[in-house]
Amino acid sequence: xxxxxxxxxxxxRPDFLVFGRPLIGEDEIDEVVDTLRSGWIGFGPKAIxxxxxxxxxxxxxxxxxxxxxxxxxxxALIAANVGPGDEVITTTLTFCATANVITHxxxxxxxxxxxxxxxxxxxxxxxxxITPRTKAIIPVHMCGWPCDMDAIGExxxxxxxxxxxxxxxxxxxxxxxxxxxxxxxxTAFSFYATKNLTxxxxxMLTITRExxxxxxKSMRLHGLDKDAWKRYSPGGFLPYETTEPGxxxxxxxxxxxLGLHQLARLERxxxxxxxxxxxxxxxxxNLDCVNTPAVHDTADxxxxxxxxxxxxxxEALACSRNEFVQALGAENIGTGIHFIPVHxxxxxxxxxxxxxGDFPVAExxxxxxxxxxxxxxxxxxxxNDVITAVKKVAKRYLAAGTVFTGAEEPQTYxxxx
Ligand code: T4K
Numbered sequence: 001x002x003x004x005x006x007x008x009x010x011x012x013r014p015d016f017l018v019f020g021r022p023l024i025g026e027d028e029i030d031e032v033v034d035t036l037r038s039g040w041i042g043f044g045p046k047a048i049x050x051x052x053x054x055x056x057x058x059x060x061x062x063x064x065x066x067x068x069x070x071x072x073x074x075x076a077l078i079a080a081n082v083g084p085g086d087e088v089i090t091t092t093l094t095f096c097a098t099a100n101v102i103t104h105x106x107x108x109x110x111x112x113x114x115x116x117x118x119x120x121x122x123x124x125x126x127x128x129x130i131t132p133r134t135k136a137i138i139p140v141h142m143c144g145w146p147c148d149m150d151a152i153g154e155x156x157x158x159x160x161x162x163x164x165x166x167x168x169x170x171x172x173x174x175x176x177x178x179x180x181x182x183x184x185x186x187t188a189f190s191f192y193a194t195k196n197l198t199x200x201x202x203x204m205l206t207i208t209r210e211x212x213x214x215x216x217k218s219m220r221l222h223g224l225d226k227d228a229w230k231r232y233s234p235g236g237f238l239p240y241e242t243t244e245p246g247x248x249x250x251x252x253x254x255x256x257x258l259g260l261h262q263l264a265r266l267e268r269x270x271x272x273x274x275x276x277x278x279x280x281x282x283x284x285x286n287l288d289c290v291n292t293p294a295v296h297d298t299a300d301x302x303x304x305x306x307x308x309x310x311x312x313x314x315e316a317l318a319c320s321r322n323e324f325v326q327a328l329g330a331e332n333i334g335t336g337i338h339f340i341p342v343h344x345x346x347x348x349x350x351x352x353x354x355x356x357g358d359f360p361v362a363e364x365x366x367x368x369x370x371x372x373x374x375x376x377x378x379x380x381x382x383x384n385d386v387i388t389a390v391k392k393v394a395k396r397y398l399a400a401g402t403v404f405t406g407a408e409e410p411q412t413y414x415x416x417x
Contacts, residue, residue: 058181144304
């Protein structure tokens with residue numbers, strides 16, 4: 001067996017494979033240049049067109065472009081009238097932004113553990129977390145797999161709660177024949193650099209009710225009654241005023257220039273990631289020291305394939321997860337960890353009073369999860385390098401008495417035609 005790079009051997013590849021490298025096409029580049037040359041680089045016609053295209057794609061009545069999913073979630077909580085003294089239920093297995101926004105409106109995040117198989121909020125525990133102060137639920141479609149929205153919607157309706165979906169990972173997700181974005185009153189999407197659809201930074205809030213859309217349209221731009229595109233359109237300057245103290249959360253036409261073409265290529269890129277995903281599944285199926293993702297598409301439910309996460313089996317490995325990812329890094333394979341559960345972060349321990357032991361399933365996932373590169377920008381040799389590196393590291397760190405069950409030859413990955 002070859003010596004690990006971290007122990008002085010030669011890495012699997014000479015250059016570093018960045019985790020989450022975006023795929024930016026010539027169409028995006030040309031559109032950005034066109035915007036730069038146009039003289040209108042802030043919020044304007046391209047952001048409006050991107051909103052229309054995204055609403056059509058998600059089958060949502062309204063889509064509001066913003067500068068991040070964090071801003072989208074914050075605005076949704078405001079529209080749901082969540083404030084000091086209120087509680088909002090969410091999963092602890094998420095990015096900190098999901099919980100941070102709850103504190104931004106002065107409310108208290110109430111965490112719930114996750115289902116081991118789906119890694120989504122455990123609906124069987126949801127109702128126990130509801131109190132008279134509960135105002136909203138923020139389910140997160142972890143890695144791109146939809147939460148049990150029928151059950152969540154039913155519980156929310158019975159208790160008069162607003163559902164705000166965190167679909168930061170789930171632009172392409174379908175749930176039982178419905179497009180994510182069209183199901184709940186509010187759904188937040190992220191267009192961060194690593195996301196399936198990127199505008200470098202950016203986000204979208206899909207909304208089902210007209211009144212909420214009208215209010216938030218103003219709230220995302222200082223609470224003004226007219227945006228600059230309207231004020232300076234042909235016909236002369238129109239005066240404006242603040243109707244409510246709002247936020248500076250708008251998207252720009254420069255960002256939308258990326259988004260328009262990223263959206264047009266979203267389904268094609270998904271096919272590429274589905275192929276990479278299938279390749280990983282096959283390559284790691286017989287590797288006893290890891291578990292592959294346990295959820296699979298059905299006729300009417302589709303995974304967005306945002307994150308491919310391996311679960312390490314600690315009993316079969318003589319290394320920690322962190323040693324495993326460091327060894328992969330030395331082989332020049334970038335990885336991610338999604339996530340360290342939010343209730344274990346310092347601020348939440350100190351201010352919400354959470355501690356290790358509170359949510360054992362999420363903690364076990366947080367301790368053993370490794371996200372492998374899964375980007376439409378990857379080619380065949382990138383995929384094969386990831387597989388080779390994972391097998392090389394796994395074989396070296398096998399616990400005493402464990403037999404290496406994975407073939408050492410990488411699967412051959414072929415790019416989509
Ligand atoms: N809800 C959920 C469930 C989320 O996952 C997120 C964000 C949100 C809400 C909030 O969405 P936004 O408000 O951000 O739209 C990141 C991101 O900051 C965050 O957007 C993302 N989730 C979270 C999962 O990851 P980091 O610190 O872990 O990632 P970072 O910035 O180190 O980059 C990851 C990899 O991407 C690196 O290997 C480098 C690579 N990269 C990064 C950039 C910026 C590139 O290849 N190109 C780039 O331009 O936080």
